[in-house]
Amino acid sequence: MDTEHGTVRSRAGAWLRSPTNQVDLLQTAKAAVATMVAWALAEMVLELQQAFLAPWMALLTVHATVYRTFWRGTQTVLAVGTGILVSFVVVQAFGTTVLSFGLALVVGLVLARAKLYRDEGMTIATTVVFIITVGYDSSTEQTIDLLPDRLLATAIGVLVALIVNATVFPPLNDRSAQQQIDAIDRRLGRLLGDMATQLRQHSEEQEEDDWIERTRDLSADVDHAWSLVRTARESGSWNPRRRRHPGDELESYPQVLERLEEGVSYVRSIARLVRESDRDAQTWEPMFLERYTDLLAEAGRRVAEPEPELAALREHLQDLGNDLSTEDLSGKLWPLYGALLANLQMIVDVVDDVATARPVRT
Template identity: 40%
Template sequence: MGGFEMEKVRTWVDDRLSDPIWWNDCLQLAKTVLAAVAAWVIAASVLDLPQPFLAPWSALLVVHATVYRTFSKGAQQVAATVVAVLLATAVGEWLGLTTGSMALLLAVALLLGSVPWLGAEATTIAATGVVVLATGFDDDVMLVSRLLDTAIGVAVGLLVNVIVWPPLRRRTAAKALDRIDDGIGELLIDMAGGLGDGCQDEDITAWIDRTRDLDEDLDQAWALVRQAQESARMNPRRSARPMKNPEHWHELLRRMEQAIAETRSLARTLGGQSAHRETWGEAFATPWIKMLGDAGRAASEADPGGLLDVRRRLVELSEEMRATERSPEWPIYGALIINLRNIIDAMDVVAEANPIGAPPLPIHLPQRRSAVPRESA
């Protein structure tokens, strides 16, 4: 593998090691495996239950992304598992293990989807019921054993998710917000570069498409912030308290929402101009395009001072053009100045808050030391 490929692999690994979303996924996977294995060991080795498969199954069901969801959804899934065990036992005692009993079991389990509280767990009831019916149902001791298996899995899943680093999705949400303001800044920089080189219609279309991609990222960020707020509920960690009412984060998301809309409006305005620099004149085009790029760099670097400096220069340009310019392009000047001013006004508070929530994870691969030749005496 060449040096370039090795550097790409190193960059990819470093990105993963410093990505809180990736670490959250790894932690959740490890906790789920830990809960299932611990439930199996307790049921099979400690209590020596005859068929302990329901213990890890129940543990898997109750380990969720947040403590609150572990309790709320876990309660539904526990109820679904208990209903499935009782239903399979009743059907098996009545009809035995036959094609008819299997069909009846599945039909009743899926019909339970009409019950609002259990509706989302109809598949869980059906799957658990099939396993119980197929592995034995004709023993009261077996019924008690299976209910005990379920209780063990639920208890272990809850304890693992609450005690072992209870999930707090703050870093995940913060990373999503940081990616959006970086994306807005990069788009403004690219637009300034494109205008300087003479952009085409396909460039305008690409810029508008990128604002739509940012809208999708914004929707995901809203969902992650709501998940972070949920993760703070019933969470014993002290750092969970600020996330119980993340109004500041909501304000930042609304500001980025406005910045994206203003950027799309700016791109559409540019799309109506066939030859930008020649039409506008250098007196407006040169300083405005430079300010557009500077605003993008300040947004990407989370530099509120840089954004305020661009706003000051924008006001000066507006006053100067108003005093000296009598161009018929003034409506275009005004639209572009207002769009850029609104982007700056939306992003300066976002830049001031960056990094949002917490600094990035300082985890990376160690750099390989290069040999340095000794200086001759």
């Protein structure tokens, strides 16, 4: 039982130490604070008759970055304002009926496709639903009087969300991108090591298909890392914390990811070459197999823990190629060995670039 509790605590601690999860928790707390403050201002301080719009807007506006909060907030104001006006015009023209509600909703959905509103277009239709089902009175005069309150409540919600997100630990997502790149390095290095180990065992049940599937998973991880890098760059815009945390290393991340993408493709190529050689029942030369798997394992170690000194690895790889040129190999083995050596050489180049380009892991 103590072991199980220890495992749970360990996993919980690892989850809490994750930069991505820390940012998510912080943003969740800030969204809650912004929503409460907006509602308090609209309901208790200004006593707006439709105060529910303020917390709703605040909740919609707290995004992952200050930059996105501002621009999405601006779009939200436009979308909500449009939804309020559509509701006002339709109700004034046709009254509050099921048919007028449907008409206003259709108009809102059509306007939602306009480029002006971009990601917040559906907020127009949502606003129509809220306003007509909750906010209208049978009195035309009162309906007109409520229009400024609705717009003011919307502006309060967006403004509070922007202030909270920009002043209370505005998010910088550099560490999330860094962690994802580190994870890709380790998984790619582990895959190379596993491939080398299994090739040495020369089992009849090789796992080349599993290797290829793992490279596909790594490609998905690289795509996720690209999205984190884009978010990290965006998070620095209009962010006062960027002055204290310049994040210069962030500029090297795209180059690193490009090289890692290439590295994954070379590893996948090696896996496919091995698979095809097994299908053709080709027997590898012991001299080549032993030396190549040693180099493959060493490359995996260098990927997982990047080191800038690769001269010895390059030299051993070149020696293997030179030694093979003096061997009396069959015509089938020459293309296979040449392709395997070429792909491993490319992986070594990737290791070199990754190790020298990024001051990430310390």
